[in-house]
Amino acid sequence: MADQLTGFVNWLENLLLSLGLAESFVSFLMATLGVLTIMMFVLVLDVFLVWVERKVVARFQGRLGPNRLGPFGIIQPFADIIKLLIKEDITPIGADRILFNLAPPFAMAAVLLIWAVIPFSDGLLGADLNVGVLYIVGVGAIGTLSIILAGWASNNKYSLLGAFRTVAQMIAYEVPMVIVLLVPVLLAGSMNVSEIVDSQGVWYIFIAPLAAIILLITAIAEIGRTPFDLLEAESEIVAGFHIEYTGMKFGLFYAAELLHALTVGALFATLFLGGWRGPFADQFPILGVFYLFLKAFLIYYVIMWIKYTLPRIRIDHMLNFNWKFLTPLALTLLIVTAITEKLIDQYFVNITLTLYVGIMLVANVIIAWIVLAIVRKYAQSTRKRVGDERSIAQPPLETPASGSD
Amino acid sequence: MTTVQIIFIVAAAVTLGAAIMVVTTRKLLHAAVWLILSLLGVAVFYVLLNAGFLAVAQLVIYIGAIAILMIFAIMLTRHLALDIGPQVHRGWPWALLIAILLFGGLIWLLSSWSDVSTELPVMSSRADPLTDLGVALVSPNAYVIPFELASILLLAALIGAIYVAWPKKEKEG
Numbered sequence: 257m258a259d260q261l262t263g264f265v266n267w268l269e270n271l272l273l274s275l276g277l278a279e280s281f282v283s284f285l286m287a288t289l290g291v292l293t294i295m296m297f298v299l300v301l302d303v304f305l306v307w308v309e310r311k312v313v314a315r316f317q318g319r320l321g322p323n324r325l326g327p328f329g330i331i332q333p334f335a336d337i338i339k340l341l342i343k344e345d346i347t348p349i350g351a352d353r354i355l356f357n358l359a360p361p362f363a364m365a366a367v368l369l370i371w372a373v374i375p376f377s378d379g380l381l382g383a384d385l386n387v388g389v390l391y392i393v394g395v396g397a398i399g400t401l402s403i404i405l406a407g408w409a410s411n412n413k414y415s416l417l418g419a420f421r422t423v424a425q426m427i428a429y430e431v432p433m434v435i436v437l438l439v440p441v442l443l444a445g446s447m448n449v450s451e452i453v454d455s456q457g458v459w460y461i462f463i464a465p466l467a468a469i470i471l472l473i474t475a476i477a478e479i480g481r482t483p484f485d486l487l488e489a490e491s492e493i494v495a496g497f498h499i500e501y502t503g504m505k506f507g508l509f510y511a512a513e514l515l516h517a518l519t520v521g522a523l524f525a526t527l528f529l530g531g532w533r534g535p536f537a538d539q540f541p542i543l544g545v546f547y548l549f550l551k552a553f554l555i556y557y558v559i560m561w562i563k564y565t566l567p568r569i570r571i572d573h574m575l576n577f578n579w580k581f582l583t584p585l586a587l588t589l590l591i592v593t594a595i596t597e598k599l600i601d602q603y604f605v606n607i608t609l610t611l612y613v614g615i616m617l618v619a620n621v622i623i624a625w626i627v628l629a630i631v632r633k634y635a636q637s638t639r640k641r642v643g644d645e646r647s648i649a650q651p652p653l654e655t656p657a658s659g660s661d
Numbered sequence: 662m663t664t665v666q667i668i669f670i671v672a673a674a675v676t677l678g679a680a681i682m683v684v685t686t687r688k689l690l691h692a693a694v695w696l697i698l699s700l701l702g703v704a705v706f707y708v709l710l711n712a713g714f715l716a717v718a719q720l721v722i723y724i725g726a727i728a729i730l731m732i733f734a735i736m737l738t739r740h741l742a743l744d745i746g747p748q749v750h751r752g753w754p755w756a757l758l759i760a761i762l763l764f765g766g767l768i769w770l771l772s773s774w775s776d777v778s779t780e781l782p783v784m785s786s787r788a789d790p791l792t793d794l795g796v797a798l799v800s801p802n803a804y805v806i807p808f809e810l811a812s813i814l815l816l817a818a819l820i821g822a823i824y825v826a827w828p829k830k831e832k833e834g
Contacts, residue, residue: 280664284664355690355694387713390718393721394720394724396725397726401724447791
């Protein structure tokens with residue numbers, strides 16, 4: 257498809273140039289068209305994500321899900337959209353009107369911006385940035401910003417609490433996420449996302465499986481999905497940061513969350529599952545798009561699976577898990593991967609690919625084994641501490657005189 | 662006028678306008694959001710200068726960390742954080758004078774520099790300034806000592822932060 261697409265782009269460019277438009281204006285117009293195409297593609301996909309999500313959650317809960325409108329209820333999202341559009345648009349009293357209205361588009365923009373650097377197929381990508389991975393981290397900040405603004409501008413205690421939790425969670429989980437993102441960068445020797453895909457002759461999930469798992473966990477925390485959905489914990493703070501939003505403004509938050517989950521899937525697929533690579537993807541670039549979305553939806557399914565299976569984690573556990581477990585583990589992983597990679601580079605130049613993957617895999621397994629041993633020991637000591645008799649808050653013991661003895 | 666020039670003028674106008682709003686708006690949180698817009702404008706300048714790494718670093722550090730930390734601090738204090746009272750300091754004519762002098766000095770400096778009208782050299786598409794930057798940071802002939810010094814400084818700050826935040830053990834009795 258990349259060839260046909262390039263042909264089409266060239267044809268359109270020549271057509272515009274023959275109309276007598278200035279060259280710089282035409283290139284600007286073509287860039288705008290490219291942005292709009294990627295954006296529309298992703299947004300239309302987003303409409304159907306609502307249906308996918310509702311169908312899958314229904315299956316997990318032993319229900320049927322939407323099944324009335326169209327085959328398998330596939331028209332249902334459009335009904336949902338119409339419903340959201342005709343709802344009353346309420347701005348609460350005392351809300352900061354500008355920031356209140358600014359927050360939902362920011363949430364959507366933060367997700368859409370990531371798609372700019374994800375390669376859909378060989379040579380088919382929005383922007384070929386040489387700092388792609390860092391860019392992904394950078395635009396994530398806009399998502400955090402939107403949630404803080406939404407929570408503050410709503411003039412509501414619960415939404416403010418939700419915003420506080422968000423900052424704690426998102427900033428905390430960004431640390432191991434950034435460290436772990438360095439592992440594929442290290443292995444590929446480049447921050448360019450398409451170069452990372454190109455260098456994945458063997459998928460990085462086989463070379464760095466622990467990094468992949470940590471990326472998945474931290475990404476789920478960044479989206480704020482169960483078990484990390486403390487920012488909208490229904491039983492504690494009603495709906496969290498988007499409690500005051502109605503109609504399509506709420507719809508934007510909802511759509512952004514769904515799309516963010518798929519985006520994380522695409523990101524994971526790109527960094528660890530070889531992106532668009534697959535059988536015959538080199539000859540027929542259109543297959544690359546298919547493979548990318550197949551892998552992205554697979555990860556999206558795993559995220560949903562986790563979401564509808566696990567209960568919510570407590571807030572102190574959430575922070576402990578991050579700072580005392582994920583961050584040290586990610587740091588260790590980065591150091592070990594760097595040293596192993598350098599040693600292999602230095603001393604085993606003519607190593608076969610299988611052996612290289614094997615050494616990396618063994619290094620990961622050793623780290624995992626040590627970590628599990630430490631965790632087991634910690635769990636034992638915690639169990640002992642909790643199980644022991646404690647000297648606090650005990651009522652004065654009155655021996656039951658007339659008792660069994 | 663080329664596209665780059667138009668983008669530069671728009672970005673400069675947005676940066677300056679947002680910077681003025683930062684100091685004139687009365688709501689503290691609005692000032693923080695305007696500051697983010699202003700910082701974003703600076704990131705656009707870096708992109709125009711082919712310094713993609715600096716642009717993204719600006720995004721990550723200034724918007725992702727510092728601005729969000731500021732907003733968090735403001736949210737923790739008061740709800741509205743409205744500033745009532747005069748918005749100009751008594752000595753504003755002096756500040757204006759210094760600003761005009763500085764601006765005039767900069768203009769004079771740039772106009773007396775012979776290379777000011779040099780065209781931006783077109784970089785080859787395969788050039789990778791990022792790799793050069795990375796190599797320069799760890800090369801003994803370039804910036805390895807400042808780089809290591811900055812690392813040690815940051816590590817010291819990190820340890821200091823942990824020490825300050827560590828819960829003090831109260832003596833019993």
